[in-house]
Amino acid sequence: MLQLAVILPTYNERKNIALMVERLDAALSGLAWEAIFVDDNSPDGTADEARRISLTDPRIRVIERIGRRGLASAAIEGMCATAAPVVAVMDADGQHDPALLPQMLAAVTSGDWDVAYASRFAEGASTEAWGRPDRVKASGLANRLARRVTGVQLSDPMSGFFMLRAGTLRADAHRLSGVGFKILLDILATVDAPLRVKEFPLNFAARMEGESKLDRTVVFEFLVGLYDKWLGRIIPTRFALFGTVGAMGVGVQMGALWLVLHLLLGERFVYGHWSSNVTFNVANTIAAVIAMSFNFVLNNELTYSDKRLRGFVPVMRGWAKFAMTCSLGLLTNVGSAAALKAMGFHDFVAVIIGIVLGSVWNFALSSKFVWGKY
Ligand SMILES: Nc1nc2c(ncn2[C@@H]2O[C@H](COP(=O)(O)OP(=O)(O)OP(=O)(O)O)[C@@H](O)[C@H]2O)c(=O)[nH]1
Ligand SMILES: [Mg+2]
Known part of the structure; x- marks a missing residue:
């Protein structure tokens, strides 16, 4: 029976898809899993590449969205498109190590934890291999601001690598803002019931191939997301x-x-x-x-x-x-x-x-x- 769905939002990640699938396959051996690439009609043919692999490996699925962009909404749609009882979200560019997935799954299925996530700033984590001290600093600042505004006390609420029971997500999916926000923070700030969060230290890597999409708009999107959580319900x-x-x-x-x-x-x-x-x-x-x-x-x-x-x-x-x-x-x-x-x-x-x-x-x-x- 299907145990886990891994959601990978993609935009222009064609060269990373095959390697990502290989790494998932290695990390998740012995488990019943599927991976869903949620692609926003990337011009580089990312969706075609994922479909090519899917032809011979039905564990790989593709959602191709036309005329829309957005990491957060892609993650939400991916998580709502599976029957798996547990869902994970991670980047498709290799910065998130899939080797953490089995431990995260064990934590969530044990019943002791509602959410497992990988933190770049936990004890034992590192961002050295990322090679972007400027971004590390910016993330630290954004994290502090996010903790202040949302009251979510995690070492890395901006992490894009996490796992939770699909039911927890679906119960509140309609209330998520899904705009320019780190989706984990969105979930934790939206869900009423306090969620028990288990933290895993992450060795945050440099992306494998291709270019970053978030550099240019990341600050703007972050502020928009905070606004949305803060006053968004009063003035959209x-x-x-x-x-x-x-x-x-x-x-x-x-x-x-x-x-x-x-x-x-x-x-x-x-x-x-x-x-x-x-x-x-x-x-x-x-x-x-x-x-x-x-x-x-x-x-x-x-x-x-x-x-x-x-x-x-x-x-x-x-x-x-x-x-x-x-x-x-x-x-x-x-x-x-x-x-x-x-x-x-x-x-x-x-x-x-x-x-x-x-x-x-x-x-x-x-x-x-x-x-x-x-
Ligand atoms: N579906 C979808 N995926 C996106 C979008 N923007 C980014 N992504 C994906 O989200 C993941 C994270 O984006 P990145 O560009 O790697 O952002 P980042 O990790 O902050 O930046 P780098 O450190 O430079 O890699 C990658 O898998 C992207 O392909 C989008 O608008 N739609
Ligand atoms: Mg990345």
């Missing part, structure tokens, strides 16, 4: 991101307006003295388009990084749709402010409510029509 994370980008757009519009007026008027430009109405309106229109484009690019990179539009045509089409959405949002914004003012609200209150309603409108519409599938 994506809306908070969208709003922050929008607020930055206000600054951009101001700056662009100043610049455009300067360019249009040259010598005659005196700050605080707008020339004719026509010049002002032309300049402000240009500034608004610049700010809107800025917002579009930032939302595409950050707010919707998991659904990012790529390639010239999709990006231009997205930009045009975003422009349409925003002009409707502007009508909502100005219109509701006018209505509220007519009803006797204070100017300032009317404007603020107008901005909020306009943003909600922009957010709702653009998440559907610009970055959504419909």
Whole structure:
């Protein structure tokens, strides 16, 4: 009977798949296991490579996700896609040593522990072979911050190598945030029942082949994840991101307006003295388009990084749709402010409510029509 499923999220790991399977096979001999590669349609053909091995080794399975990215959500979907009573998650690049799996399994099946995880910072662990002292330092800092915010007291809550009973996970899977977060921390911070966690020291290795995907966005994703756990239930994370980008757009519009007026008027430009109405309106229109484009690019990179539009045509089409959405949002914004003012609200209150309603409108519409599938 199937005892263990090992979930390996992958993105561009083609060269590591065969070796990873070999190492799992060696480490788990005598156990009934399966491995699920959850691949986000990697351009290097990772999923094909896993399917090639799966043809002759049915213990190897593949989930290929189209149009989506994200380590945490890949791990969750993998863990929900198996009948195995115990599930593990680990990196597919060889940094996590599969030799720990049998001990972890023994701990979880003994009933004494709910979660087993491998820590880079436990007694007896090492990060020397990783060869990245900068990242070790950054991880240490992130760990301290994560412990503070979530109250999860582990030596390495950011570890991506852990195991637990599938039932524990499935009971709360719908409440996990699954965004840019180290998934173990997400689970421990979400599940109500206190989980008994067994720690295993890990010799964290350097990746076998290929490139790191997390370097560039790791800090941003980490902060987003913390926010999600902290305030995400009150103001949804994506809306908070969208709003922050929008607020930055206000600054951009101001700056662009100043610049455009300067360019249009040259010598005659005196700050605080707008020339004719026509010049002002032309300049402000240009500034608004610049700010809107800025917002579009930032939302595409950050707010919707998991659904990012790529390639010239999709990006231009997205930009045009975003422009349409925003002009409707502007009508909502100005219109509701006018209505509220007519009803006797204070100017300032009317404007603020107008901005909020306009943003909600922009957010709702653009998440559907610009970055959504419909
Ligand atoms: N499905 C999926 N897997 C991902 C994604 N991003 C990263 N991964 C996988 O998650 C694991 C960890 O990512 P890495 O790029 O190795 O991150 P890291 O271990 O912090 O960085 P390195 O130390 O440079 O390896 C690897 O198996 C990646 O292939 C993603 O968006 N989707
Ligand atoms: Mg790695």
